[in-house]
Amino acid sequence: MTESVKQETAPPVPLRRNVNFQALWTSESFAAVAKETAEFAYPLLILATTGSALFAGAVASAQVVVAGLVSIPAGRLADRFDRKRLMIGCNLARVLLLGLFSLLIATDLVTFPLVLLISTASAVFLSLSQPAGIAAIKALVPPEQVSTAISQNQIRFFGATLIGPPIGGALFGLGRAFPYLGAVVGFVVSTLLLLLIRKPMQAEATTHDDGKRHAKEGFRFIRRNPILLVMLIWVMCSNMVFNHTGLFIALTATAHDTDTAAAVTGAAVAFAGAGGLIGSLVASWVHRHVPPRVIMLYAAWVGPAAALLLAFTPPLIVMGVIIGFVFLRAPIVGSLFLSYVTVLAPDKLQGRVLGAVFFLTIIVQPLGIFLVGTIFDLAGPVAVFLFILSIATPAALTTLTRTMRTLPRPADLEESVS
Structure with a gap:
């Protein structure tokens, strides 16, 4: 009895030593930098191939609209399916998309409709994984650490917005396909880190869907x-x-x-x-x-x-x-x-x-x-x-x-x- 009471009252493991949460956070950090790297390169590529600032703005607007619309079904998927598998699937889909895109760029087969298609498809998979990644925090950290964990998540987002664009610009200077190849590497690393998470990323009961969610x-x-x-x-x-x-x-x-x-x-x-x-x-x-x-x-x-x-x-x-x-x-x-x-x-x-x-x-x-x-x-x-x-x-x-x-x-x- 005494031992069980000690276990119940023992302080939680510090967040920095929570291997499962840190694996999720680091995975999402690599994915965020990869996203920013590719997104910074889209307008550069459009201006280099079409010279149109209007087309560059159209791509950015399309990504925002698509991200908003997909958020609704994405939330339902995060509750209905295994969140870890959902995030891995979205990462691998972006690896395939951007890998193929890099190949098309290298062979000079890029057109504005293709850039629009690839960029909006990438935005779809980003939106599909985003609710799952944040919802998983509740399952990976104790209640008293939730606010701190989410605050750490914010560092990831704003850090990526500062790191990603310079990486994208530098890689674009080496070759038009390189920012997207760099993003592919980031998403692969992100996927490998997700595999290190051993604790379930949601309560077991949430995976049993009654069809009415x-x-x-x-x-x-x-x-x-x-x-x-x-x-x-x-x-x-x-x-x-x-x-x-x-x-x-x-x-x-x-x-x-x-x-x-x-x-x-x-x-x-x-x-x-x-x-x-x-x-x-x-x-x-x-x-x-x-x-x-x-x-x-x-x-x-x-x-x-x-x-x-x-x-x-x-x-x-x-x-x-x-x-x-x-x-x-x-x-x-x-x-x-x-x-x-x-x-x-x-x-x-x-x-x-x-x-x-x-x-x-x-x-x-x-x-x-x-x-x-x-x-x-x-x-x-x-x-x-x-x-x-x-x-x-x-x-x-x-x-x-x-x-x-x-x-x-x-x-x-x-x-x-x-």
Whole structure:
């Protein structure tokens, strides 16, 4: 009896020594870098073969739309089938796709429709694996480590956005097929690491499907849960007007209008992008020391404040720094929100809830990108940032609701749920 009590009260293994989770995290890191490497090379390839910036933009938009639409069935698959096998299958599909694409590039058989087909197909398999990878965290780490584990996941995402493009650019300089061959290597390594995971990536009961696991159950769960619903409404508004692509377009277009040097433009974009990486590095500390309601107050109101400052069109470097403070919140809030999903949604419903979340947060981004570009062309940068202000301010008012003013820590919710 004494020995069993000791086992029950023994502290969990530190996350850094959790072999199964670290294998998943490292696997997903290699896959993320491979994805960013290939995606950075698509516009380079299109410009080199067609000279059309419009075609390059069309490919990027198609990938975002496809990723959003596929998220719904992806969530259902993550609940119905073995998540490890699903992720391995998606990796191998991308290995075959990009391997074939590399061969076609080497033989000069590349056309714009082919690039569009390969890039959107790759986006499909990315979206199919994404809910499974995040849903698996709940099965691989103890409840008290969920927030830390998800915060570490954010480092992977933002680190890949900084590492992948330089790798893609360097490999493209060696040969047009090399970025895609590099991505193939990344996905192969990712697959091998997944094979090292010995613990089941979901509860056994979730693999026994009754045939009635409709994707709409994820949306219903969110609608019935005030924390997820209110936070998701804010996240959707934020993603529409503060997504990376839209703000980077606004920055580069402002630089063009003001005849700012390319080096200064690059530095401004770097300052903006660095905010996300810094946020991912401090997210775990913030979650431990700052109450969720305070996190959301900063996250919600830094947006309108930044939009108002940007409307005065300060020097481009200053604009980059201001946007960096906005991007700082993304990994902190993202990991906090996903922690709530992980804690509140039962394992058998994790995939479908995540699928609904990804669909709703992704699908608004093309609209925001289109509106930013259109408003800039019609009225210039001041109008763009006033438009962003008009969306960000009502969204920030969600912090006045009782739900947001009394946000508990995810770990406290875990105790009440269990």
